[in-house]
Amino acid sequence: MRKQPDALRSPVTDEHLARWTYVYVRQSCPGQVLRHAESTSLQYQLVERVVAWGWPRDRIRVIDDDLGRSGTSADGRDGFQFLLSEIALARAGLVMSLDASRLSRNNSDWHKLIELCAIFGTLIADGERLYDPRIYGDRMLLGLSGMMSEAELHSLKVRMQDGARNKASRGELRVALPVGLDRLPHGDVVKNPDEEVQARLDLVFRKFKEIRTAGGVVRYCRREGLLLPSRPIQGPAPHDVVWRPATLSTVTLILKNPAYAGAYAFGQTVRDPARRTPGHPHSGIVHVPVDKWEVLLHNVYPAYITWEEYLANQAQLAKNAAPFQEEGPGAAREGQALLQGIVKCGICGRRMHVRYAGVRGDLPVYICRYAEIEYGGSKCQELRGRDLDAEVERLVLEALAPDRIAIALAALEELEQEYESLRRQWQLRLERIRYEAERAQRQYGTVEPENRLVARTLERRWEEKLREVEKVEQEYETWLRQNRLTLTDQDRRDILALGEDLPRVWHAPTTTAADRKRILRLLIKEVIVDRSKARGKAWFQINWQTGAISEHWSIRPVLSYDEYVDLEVLEQRVRELLAEQKKDGEIAGILNAEGFRTARRELFKSTTIYGLRRRWNLKASRAIGFYPVRWEDGTYSVPGAAEVLGVSRNTIHNWHRAGRLQGFQEGSGMPWKIMLTDEQIATLKKKSKV
DSSP states (O other): OOOOOOTTSOOOOHHHHHSEEEEEOOOSSHHHHHHOHHHHHHHHTHHHHHHHTTOOGGGEEEEOTTTTOOSSOSTTOHHHHHHHHHHHTTOEEEEEOSSHHHHOSOHHHHHHHHHHHHHHTOEEEOSSOEEOTTSHHHHHHHHHHHHHHHHHHHHHHHHHHHHHHHHHTTTOSOOOOOTTEEEOTTSOEEEOSOHHHHHHHHHHHHHHHHHOOHHHHHHHHHHHTOEEEEOOOOSSSOOOOEEEEOOHHHHHHHHHOGGGGTOEEEOOEEEOGGGOOTTOTTOOEEEOOGGGOSEEESSSSOOSSOHHHHHHHHHHHHHHHSTTSTTOOOOOOSSSOTTTTTEEETTTOOBOEEEEESTTSOEEEEEEOHHHHHHSOOOSEEEEOHHHHHHHHHHHHHHHGGGHHHHHHHHHHHHHHHHHHHHHHHHHHHHHHHHHHHHHHHHHHHSOTTOHHHHHHHHHHHHHHHHHHHHHHHHHHHHHHHHOOOOOHHHHHHHHHHHHOHHHHHTOTTSOHHHHHHHHHHHEEEEEEESSSSTTEEEEEEEETTSOEEEEEEEOOOSSGGGOTTHHHHHHHHHHHHHTTOOHHHHHHHHHHTTOOOTTSOOOOHHHHHHHHHHHTOOOOOOTTOSOSBOTTSOBOHHHHHHHHTSOHHHHHHHHHHTSSEEEOSSTTOOOEEEOOHHHHHHHHHHHHO
16 A cells, blocks of 8 residues: 655655745835835844755855736746746745745736746745645645735725825826926926926927827927927836927826826726736836826816817827728828828728829829728729819818918918917026026035035036027027028018919929828818719819818820820811821920820820820821921921922931031920021032032
């Protein structure tokens, strides 16, 4: 019969004593390490108990790498990971800790430890007794101990969270305030007294309202050399304001913080374990929609913007993140597609996407693939956008024509306000840096002259501040020279004249595609397009921001003349020109001058006319002597030059290509005009006879 293990006998064997003993010491946070020193000392004293069990001191190792770290997970606990590796290498004879909660507050990590100890014969001990994980009773007790440890932590968390939530419901739970808001000693919250901080935050909100993208605000601040304030939460309060270059994350955090709208919010984020990234303990955080925040109290803090502006900013940020979602058009971007984000399919009603074609990739194409993607069907429609954009552009400029003077006046006022705003930002920056230099001077002046150890440091700091003042002053002078706005009466008249000539401003090289789109969206809410209503045309409806609706037609490029919008008119005109004995090149030039375009909306060429004649079975004009000897301007036609010089027409062309004759065409496909003087005629006649 197999001998049963004696539960009263000590489980420690010579094999265990030959291995290492690991005493694991842990406190949950740095605050506990500082305040609960007695508990830490008690854990270190476990070494004496291990010695009493027979282990020599030189075989005992204390693992205290995880002091100040939570036991809810093994991630980030290097000491616990090292302990597991030592057990798996069969080097550990005993693992000692004050209780199970010191080793782990997570059942998964705890049972992994028990499993490894059972496999490699490692004992586990706490403040009361020894356990052998290979014995069923000990293993059950260890499992219950780990379960109670996790349950204890859960109970503590629930009580703390309920207390915090109850306090937050009254707005009394202190949360970290963003830069621009300060908490006074008695608890009241006020705006940061630094005027530069206030002005810079106001600038961020104003510019986002104007530009509509956080990235645009970042580029504006970088272009103007404006730093943004931040307040890193590091160490005990108070936390100093730090000025840093604008970044997308900084601007986004400012725009998304409800405290700037005067609101006290609690429960803005939750932790989703399914989204947690291994090795990143702070990952898996999900932002909750505003309507699902646990606590939201208005008018608690002094506000930089209204609550309505805050909600509008969040809606705009959401649209910018997904530019083709159904809720909105997204941000105006730099692509050439004028109707990007506001054009909808007239067949299915969905928002159309944009792709770019052409050799240089700058020809916009509007395409609706909703049915193809969603249901596996065919795409609704695809439409080249160059002509549609041009027609909408014409209608917009036409609609703005009665208000051009008012637009020019508003632009002039905006220009002056922008200049004053930037000048104010620079003056505040100068004032701050000069104050810091004066403060460094006062500190240097108060030190005793004999104390050179301190005086040298303060003197060096003062010199550094003086150099910063000099640098900022030079930058300010450079900015003034580059942006000086001193408008004379003549300047104002010129700006008003420019505003009256709105097409010139619209097509100016300094006006970007994004600028045109932003102007367009001030007037147009959306454009609905349907190319299936007529041959060679696209029907579109403009829904104006004023609520008015207008319908229009745009001639669109087609792949063949079967879809050409005015095919009968084009054919009739070609027949008329052939009847007038016009050749293919001449016909192409005349059609271009009369406003006709090819199926692809390009200029006609002689080869295009040749293809059309074949399509309609028309013969080319072969009239003899059609070209005169000399044109009205005194130049010679090719047949006329050949007749005067006594050579063939091919010889005239060869001489022209060789540079012996000078000639030109007045347009593509138009006849050649040869320039001849009497001296050239005499010389060339002699050479032709030779």
